[in-house]
Amino acid sequence: MNDVMLDVVSLGAGYGEVQVLWDVSLRVSRGRVTTLVGANGAGKTTALRAIIGSISPRSGHVVFGGADVTRLPAHAKVERGLVLVPEGRQLFNAMTVEENLEMGAFSRRAARQFAHHLDRVFALFPRLAERRRQLCGTLSGGEQQMLAIGRGLMSNPELLIIDEMSLGLAPVLVHQLFRALKTLKGDGLTILLVEQNVHLAFALSDHAYVIADGRVFTEGSPQALATRPEIRRAYLGL
Amino acid sequence: MFGIIASIIDGVLVGSVYGLAAMGLTLIWGVMDVVNLTHGSLIVAGMFALYLLTDATGLSPYAALPAIVVGGFAVGLFLYWIAVHRMIGRPPLMSLLSTFSVNLVLVGLGTAVWGTGLFNVPVSLPGLTLQRFTFPGTHILAAVLAGVLAGCLYAFLYGTRLGKAIRAVANNRGAAELVGIPTTRVLSFAFALGAALACVSGMLIATLFPFTVLSGDAYQLKSFVVIVLGGFGNPAGALFGGIALGLVEGLATPFMPVSWILVIEFGLFVAVLVARPGGVFALRRT
Numbered sequence: 001m002n003d004v005m006l007d008v009v010s011l012g013a014g015y016g017e018v019q020v021l022w023d024v025s026l027r028v029s030r031g032r033v034t035t036l037v038g039a040n041g042a043g044k045t046t047a048l049r050a051i052i053g054s055i056s057p058r059s060g061h062v063v064f065g066g067a068d069v070t071r072l073p074a075h076a077k078v079e080r081g082l083v084l085v086p087e088g089r090q091l092f093n094a095m096t097v098e099e100n101l102e103m104g105a106f107s108r109r110a111a112r113q114f115a116h117h118l119d120r121v122f123a124l125f126p127r128l129a130e131r132r133r134q135l136c137g138t139l140s141g142g143e144q145q146m147l148a149i150g151r152g153l154m155s156n157p158e159l160l161i162i163d164e165m166s167l168g169l170a171p172v173l174v175h176q177l178f179r180a181l182k183t184l185k186g187d188g189l190t191i192l193l194v195e196q197n198v199h200l201a202f203a204l205s206d207h208a209y210v211i212a213d214g215r216v217f218t219e220g221s222p223q224a225l226a227t228r229p230e231i232r233r234a235y236l237g238l
Numbered sequence: 239m240f241g242i243i244a245s246i247i248d249g250v251l252v253g254s255v256y257g258l259a260a261m262g263l264t265l266i267w268g269v270m271d272v273v274n275l276t277h278g279s280l281i282v283a284g285m286f287a288l289y290l291l292t293d294a295t296g297l298s299p300y301a302a303l304p305a306i307v308v309g310g311f312a313v314g315l316f317l318y319w320i321a322v323h324r325m326i327g328r329p330p331l332m333s334l335l336s337t338f339s340v341n342l343v344l345v346g347l348g349t350a351v352w353g354t355g356l357f358n359v360p361v362s363l364p365g366l367t368l369q370r371f372t373f374p375g376t377h378i379l380a381a382v383l384a385g386v387l388a389g390c391l392y393a394f395l396y397g398t399r400l401g402k403a404i405r406a407v408a409n410n411r412g413a414a415e416l417v418g419i420p421t422t423r424v425l426s427f428a429f430a431l432g433a434a435l436a437c438v439s440g441m442l443i444a445t446l447f448p449f450t451v452l453s454g455d456a457y458q459l460k461s462f463v464v465i466v467l468g469g470f471g472n473p474a475g476a477l478f479g480g481i482a483l484g485l486v487e488g489l490a491t492p493f494m495p496v497s498w499i500l501v502i503e504f505g506l507f508v509a510v511l512v513a514r515p516g517g518v519f520a521l522r523r524t
Contacts, residue, residue: 075419099405
């Protein structure tokens with residue numbers, strides 16, 4: 001595989017007494033879109049949390065940009081360009097749209113190019129520019145997801161990880177968000193998706209992993225995976 | 239009649255200092271869900287810092303303000319790391335007990351060093367006389383300083399990068415970490431800021447009234463009343479809560495013995511908790 005940006009090696013993780021993830025290894029190549037798919041409760045979100053550092057991995061390594069970042073706290077990973085847009089958006093709902101974006105650019109490397117990134121986010125999601133002074137708690141679900149992605153982009157990511165972007169959104173909004181991701185991919189951004197809308201995710205992705213019962217079940221190009229009937233039925237819901 | 243109005247005005251002046259004290263308590267509460275029971279000790283620390291500084295240097299008491307801000311901040315950082323840090327994210331009872339214990343240690347140390355006698359910081363400021371009534375200069379200046387400091391806190395929280403980061407951590411700590419905010423450092427900073435506010439308010443109270451090592455409890459309780467009036471975790475509301483409490487004190491003073499004031503205040507406290515658990519001026523918390 002060409003230039004590897006994120007190399008996850010035999011990652012194990014869990015909560016309290018419960019181990020959720022065993023020996024998960026995956027790679028994300030620079031400039032590509034990679035997708036994790038799998039049934040509910042398979043461990044996709046846990047994998048992302050362990051990668052980003054919200055929970056600490058019990059075993060294995062996370063190598064990002066050639067450096068071992070396994071034990072770094074999440075905020076230090078953002079400083080290196082490893083950015084997660086979390087499931088459920090997790091916005092600062094008592095703050096305005098603009099303040100949320102400003103907080104996205106909190107890290108030193110992002111703060112330097114604040115104005116440039118703000119223009120980029122507003123060009124991508126003009127709705128956010130219109131609502132920049134509003135409290136983000138007053139936004140619709142779709143706008144909140146735009147803001148969550150926009151806030152992630154403000155961090156000047158090398159790798160943008162997006163967890164369940166389309167959850168609970170109307171199809172028209174989901175299409176709009178995927179168009180935005182396509183634009184970002186065209187700009188050369190590396191993206192790791194966890195997505196329940198397998199159709200759209202596969203159309204955008206270069207590589208995919210199927211996660212089942214906390215392990216990597218199989219991997220391959222989306223086109224190849226989508227032709228295997230047992231995978232279609234069991235994991236993709238196609 | 240004018241005597242009553244004057245009493246109310248004076249109550250409001252003093253109340254704004256209570257508001258400043260409560261700001262420190264409510265800032266910490268709002269940002270990290272910790273009820274800081276060292277609050278009273280910090281107020282007393284501010285009082286004694288003023289006493290010692292003016293006694294040693296002979297300077298005007300108000301010149302001690304910057305030193306007390308810096309000292310209060312440093313003490314706050316220290317307290318955060320020994321008593322609060324490990325309790326973040328745990329059940330509230332844990333931080334309640336740990337700060338309660340530290341408070342007992344601090345009160346014990348204070349009693350050992352200074353005893354429990356009355357102390358007084360002499361301040362000479364000309365008052366403002368209207369008709370037969372003179373408003374003490376110390377009350378007026380304390381209220382002005384409390385207002386200015388409250389304004390500074392507001393400008394800091396809403397206008398600066400670090401201030402906004404504090405609000406972000408208060409709003410959603412997990413998300414703050416994900417955007418690159420070093421949340422632990424921000425929490426320790428917010429705690430130290432709250433401690434500095436408590437010390438400064440103690441310093442201002444010491445310019446108004448005599449005090450003892452044990453004065454902290456009464457002012458800490460007043461801070462709780464103020465917070466309930468002003469809305470939980472809302473520093474801006476705390477100033478209004480303090481003013482409201484001062485108004486009640488000012489209104490009650492001409493009509494009843496001083497010992498009844500506490501009964502009125504805590505009666506109000508219970509009544510507000512029963513009727514409006516979120517506080518009278520509570521912002522809608524999301």
